[in-house]
Amino acid sequence: MADRNFYLRFIGLVNAFQKDAGIDALDPTALRLLEVITQSHASGNPLKVTDAMALGEIASPATMHRKIEALKTQGYVATEFQGDNRRAQYLVPSAQGLGYLDALGQALLQAAK
Numbered sequence: 111m112a113d114r115n116f117y118l119r120f121i122g123l124v125n126a127f128q129k130d131a132g133i134d135a136l137d138p139t140a141l142r143l144l145e146v147i148t149q150s151h152a153s154g155n156p157l158k159v160t161d162a163m164a165l166g167e168i169a170s171p172a173t174m175h176r177k178i179e180a181l182k183t184q185g186y187v188a189t190e191f192q193g194d195n196r197r198a199q200y201l202v203p204s205a206q207g208l209g210y211l212d213a214l215g216q217a218l219l220q221a222a223k
Contacts, residue, residue: 116221123217136186136210139169140177144186148203148211156200159189186210 128135136144146165150157163174178201181187186207189199203211 120218120221123220124214127213127217134184136181139173140181140186142168143174143177144181144203144207144211147181147187147201148207151202156190156192156202159199159201162201181207 125135143162143165146168147157147162159178162178163171165174168174169177178187182189184206185204187201188204190202191198192200
């Protein structure tokens, strides 16, 4: 299968998953932020909200703030404190956020068949 066809099949499966699940697609910036938050959390180094807002390679701080709030409102991420430090909030993927990424992984595996 040509690389382009593989990718287009993947996108079609993702769109079908989103439609079947009745969820809105995450825009590319929000999806990238969810990926970074999940990768950081999985590596044992959760991302502080302030550090996420400083990810200039993804978007401006103002845009990052809006995306963080949108992901929280939609239920894809949550904030939590660690230890006794109540000043720093850390971003963690929620069960819904992990489920969304699991579904993307399943679509990728299915597209590869």
